[in-house]
Amino acid sequence: MTLAGRSLTRIADLSDEEIRSILDRASEYAAAPRDRMDELRGRIVAAAFFEPSTRTRLSFETAAHRLGARVIGFADGGSTSSVKGESLEDTTRVLAGYGDLLVLRHPEQGAAARAAAVSDVPVVNAGDGAGEHPTQTLLDLYTMRDNLGDLEGVRVAVMGDLRYGRTVHSLVPALHRLGADVVAVPAPGLGLPDDVAGHGGGVDEVPLGEAAASCDVLYVTRVQRERMSRQESAGGSGHLVVDGDLLRRSGSRAIVMHPLPRVDEISVDVDSLPSAKYFEQARNAVPVRMSVLSHILGASP
Ligand code: NCD
Numbered sequence: 001m002t003l004a005g006r007s008l009t010r011i012a013d014l015s016d017e018e019i020r021s022i023l024d025r026a027s028e029y030a031a032a033p034r035d036r037m038d039e040l041r042g043r044i045v046a047a048a049f050f051e052p053s054t055r056t057r058l059s060f061e062t063a064a065h066r067l068g069a070r071v072i073g074f075a076d077g078g079s080t081s082s083v084k085g086e087s088l089e090d091t092t093r094v095l096a097g098y099g100d101l102l103v104l105r106h107p108e109q110g111a112a113a114r115a116a117a118v119s120d121v122p123v124v125n126a127g128d129g130a131g132e133h134p135t136q137t138l139l140d141l142y143t144m145r146d147n148l149g150d151l152e153g154v155r156v157a158v159m160g161d162l163r164y165g166r167t168v169h170s171l172v173p174a175l176h177r178l179g180a181d182v183v184a185v186p187a188p189g190l191g192l193p194d195d196v197a198g199h200g201g202g203v204d205e206v207p208l209g210e211a212a213a214s215c216d217v218l219y220v221t222r223v224q225r226e227r228m229s230r231q232e233s234a235g236g237s238g239h240l241v242v243d244g245d246l247l248r249r250s251g252s253r254a255i256v257m258h259p260l261p262r263v264d265e266i267s268v269d270v271d272s273l274p275s276a277k278y279f280e281q282a283r284n285a286v287p288v289r290m291s292v293l294s295h296i297l298g299a300s301p
Pocket of ligand 1: 136260
């Protein structure tokens with residue numbers, strides 16, 4: 001089984017072996033972080049971003065450039081024919097006629113699968129509403145593995161908005177599959193959806209102090225206000241904050257991760273601690289997305 005030519009719309013699209021292969025090749029790219037212009041020379045990556053993005057779009061672009069591919073696309077759906085009423089399916093068919101691979105971010109859950117169903121070229125989901133974000137999960141797993149070694153038996157607390165946060169919807173099933181233990185520290189009313197928690201037999205909810213004291217990883221997420229109704233958002237979410245004091249008081253040994261952007265759920269006094277890994281995690285996006293592009297576009301390293 002090869003990943004060449006296949007779409008990646010959810011983490012379940014990848015076998016455990018394919019996940020390991022992507023992480024392994026990413027390690028090779030990270031160890032020799034120079035351009036490999038020959039690998040994807042002559043290829044074109046189309047990046048269609050209908051929702052705001054800093055890291056995902058620019059790390060995909062950097063990854064494509066480092067492999068010698070060129071990039072077309074847009075960072076704002078407001079400048080495209082979607083404002084004239086063009087459907088996602090039609091936009092996808094058109095872009096698939098220009099690029100060799102389509103990276104898509106879209107506010108609607110299921111958008112990447114809809115695009116993949118009509119696309120002649122592979123579609124990589126860069127976030128579909130409150131759905132999934134599988135390449136974020138790959139770089140999250142890479143960062144955990146890099147810091148902690150094998151993920152079997154590693155204890156991970158996912159924190160914050162677990163209901164609308166798509167990164168955890170891809171991460172939790174992947175962690176279960178790779179043998180990690182997952183616990184949840186949801187913001188009030190924002191627990192994991194049943195279909196996500198159900199993978200691997202459910203996820204226990206624990207208080208923040210207990211998670212900090214007992215886990216190897218605190219994976220913090222922001223409240224996704226843009227996905228909430230006005231009423232939900234106005235209700236306030238009583239979100240949780242990780243700060244230096246919490247980590248000291250609990251005697252935490254955990255590394256602290258966050259897909260970013262951070263709002264105020266990790267206080268800035270954590271940034272200078274050795275356990276803060278979120279900027280390292282954002283940097284890891286480049287070798288991991290290089291590896292994703294290389295696997296799907298069928299280049300040999
Ligand atoms: C995340 C996303 O877009 O889902 N950001 C990212 O891709 N690094 C997380 C978020 O926006 O909270």
